Amino acid sequence: xxxxxxxxxxxxxxxxxxxxxxxxxxxxxxxxxxxxxxxxxxxxxxxxxxxxxxxxxxxxxxxxxxxxxxxxxxxxxxxxxxxxxxxxxxxxxxxxxxxxxxxxxxxxxxxxxxxxxxxxxxxxxxxxxxxxxxxxxxxxxxxxxxxxxxxxxxxx
Amino acid sequence: xxxxxxxxxxxxxxxxxxxxxxxxxxxxxxxxxxxxxxxxxxxxxxxxxxxxxxxxxxxxxxxxxxxxxxxxxxxxxxxxxxxxxxxxxxxxxxxxxxxxxxxxxxxxxxxxxxx
Numbered sequence: 116x117x118x119x120x121x122x123x124x125x126x127x128x129x130x131x132x133x134x135x136x137x138x139x140x141x142x143x144x145x146x147x148x149x150x151x152x153x154x155x156x157x158x159x160x161x162x163x164x165x166x167x168x169x170x171x172x173x174x175x176x177x178x179x180x181x182x183x184x185x186x187x188x189x190x191x192x193x194x195x196x197x198x199x200x201x202x203x204x205x206x207x208x209x210x211x212x213x214x215x216x217x218x219x220x221x222x223x224x225x226x227x228x229x230x231x232x233x234x235x236x237x238x239x240x241x242x243x244x245x246x247x248x249x250x251x252x253x254x255x256x257x258x259x260x261x262x263x264x265x266x267x268x269x270x271x
Numbered sequence: 272x273x274x275x276x277x278x279x280x281x282x283x284x285x286x287x288x289x290x291x292x293x294x295x296x297x298x299x300x301x302x303x304x305x306x307x308x309x310x311x312x313x314x315x316x317x318x319x320x321x322x323x324x325x326x327x328x329x330x331x332x333x334x335x336x337x338x339x340x341x342x343x344x345x346x347x348x349x350x351x352x353x354x355x356x357x358x359x360x361x362x363x364x365x366x367x368x369x370x371x372x373x374x375x376x377x378x379x380x381x382x383x384x385x386x
Binding site: 167230 | 294354
């Protein structure tokens with residue numbers, strides 16, 4: 116095990132680990148901690164926004180689906196810095212992803228009447244668009260989502 | 272997420288006061304918007320300058336607010352902050368809404384159309 120911890124120029128630790136209750140207010144508090152950590156690491160405001168979107172969508176999915184019948188569930192969130200960005204690990208003990216795979220997250224057809232515009236189903240599209248690599252696995256009773264994000268990604 | 276409003280030159284200007292429009296407040300926001308868009312001027316501008324973060328639940332609530340305003344009213348948006356604008360552009364919802372830089376420019380545009 117390398118114990119250099121790669122304290123970059125900012126002097127920040129090379130990872131952030133959080134454990135949160137599976138509800139929206141706990142998610143808000145965790146996202147603030149993530150923002151503060153990434154800002155202290157020197158990442159751009161735009162990248163902070165991308166990470167916040169990805170984490171909000173991924174954790175909301177866990178709250179609404181994996182833990183739909185388990186309001187007292189817990190979520191483990193871990194961010195690891197790499198040379199070019201971050202890797203995010205999210206783990207929960209909720210229901211397995213349907214089919215055991217993460218949804219493709221295709222864009223909606225918006226060329227429809229106003230009454231038929233979609234009000235949901237954007238989450239996985241946003242996650243897929245803003246991440247460079249994504250792996251879902253079921254380990255025992257735990258779901259594990261691993262997402263790689265490059266800080267220099269140009270997705271506007 | 273508190274909403275304040277005033278009517279200016281035939282436009283109802285609604286200002287979102289909270290800094291997050293997310294899953295925690297999306298349903299409440301949608302219900303509050305229903306009340307504020309149920310009567311009054313046909314043109315509605317939602318000023319989002321205070322909203323620093325919007326997730327897909329919040330986006331869905333804004334879309335729902337436009338739908339529930341009905342065909343006689345139109346909902347326009349103003350003052351999108353960078354992360355909010357990103358969610359709208361990535362999902363291409365920026366092609367569905369009329370989006371103004373600010374409430375001031377939105378009201379100016381409405382005034383010019385009226386004259």
